[in-house]
Amino acid sequence: MTIKRRQISIAVVLFVAGFAVSLTIQSANDAAPATRSDTESSSLQPEEIQDEILAEQEANREIAEEISAVQREIASFEDSIAAREEEHYNQLEDIERLRMITGDIPVSGEGVEIRLDDSDFNEGQDNPNEFIVHERHIQKVVDELYASGAEAVAVNGQRLANDSYIYCVGPVVEVDGYTSFAPFEITAIGDAETLEEAVNLGGGVRDQLVNDNVQVRTDQLNETEMAGLHEEGAAQ
Amino acid sequence: MWIPIAAVCLGLIAGYLFYAPFEYIYSGYLAVFLLVSLDTILGGIRSYQENTFDEQNFLSGFVINLIFASGIAFLGLQLGVDLYLAAVFALGVRLFRNLSIIRRHVTDRLKKQKTDH
DSSP: OHHHHHHHHHHHHHHHHHHHHHHHHHHHHHHHHHHHHHHHHHTOOHHHHHHHHHHHHHHHHHHHHHHHHHHHHHHHHHHHHHHHHHHHHHHHHHHHHHHHHHTOSOEEEEEEEEEEEEOOOOTTTSOGGGTSOOHHHHHHHHHHHHHTTOSEEEETTEEOOTTOOEEEETTEEEETTEEEOSSEEEEEESOHHHHHHHHHOTTSHHHHHHHTTEEEEEEEEEEEEEOOTTSTTOOO | OHHHHHHHHHHHHHHHHSOOOOOGGGHHHHHHHHHHHHHHHHHHHHHHHTTOOOHHHHHHHHHHHHHHHHHHHHHHHHHTSOTHHHHHHHHHHHHHHHHHHHHHHHHHHHHHHHHHO
């Protein structure tokens, strides 16, 4: 009887001990994977690294898109600036050209000189009117020169502008209030070859002038200069 | 002899069958349970060697220790202090002392056997 009770009491204690041991082992088994995953998560798992890399790549892509957008903007700005510069350049060129025409600025370069002179005639026999240079002859030469691309033209040193006039006053010719007489020297700045060719064209100005008994002589000028109309030292 | 072994096996199986995951804070109870049972076993072995084994004392000591240690662990849980460590400490010290006494008994007996022969 006492042996049995003793065995039962021992069995109860051992049962509880086994129970506790079993629970401990299992809870340790349970806790182990959890703690392992904890430590691994703190020391970067491959999936997390991959995620991080992907996030970084995403961010990089967004930044790259931003950069390209900004670059596109810059390019369009540059385009507009270039267009405006071109416009300005064209306008400056126009202004330069117009100033040449109005005679506001001095012009220099190669050119031609055309000399018109009265022909010799017999006094009292011929009509002198047919042998002298008229204002229309000068006009013709000037027109031809302008048509051939002359940048500036002057008659006997008097530079012509857009509002110049050439006027016949009896025996003399008046250009912009400045009277002069034969021989008339018409100087023009521009492509010398072209200008001379234009004047000497067959059936052109030269032939017509010669037909009107005007002596014509053309010379090419290497380097000549014309002052602006409103500048100091402008020919008067 | 087979009853203690069967009891241990049954305890292990029961623990395996009734196991349910519990929160970490309750592991104090488990430690206390384990130490109390081990202490009781070692104490029983020691008293058996000293021929002072009394099953009532054995069982009551086990139950009272279990209740008191659990109470301390419960109190510690309520107060937010790891009071169960006190039980663990005391039981651990007792465990090693009992173990050393048992070891001495065993060695004494072995010596006696040697001198007898």
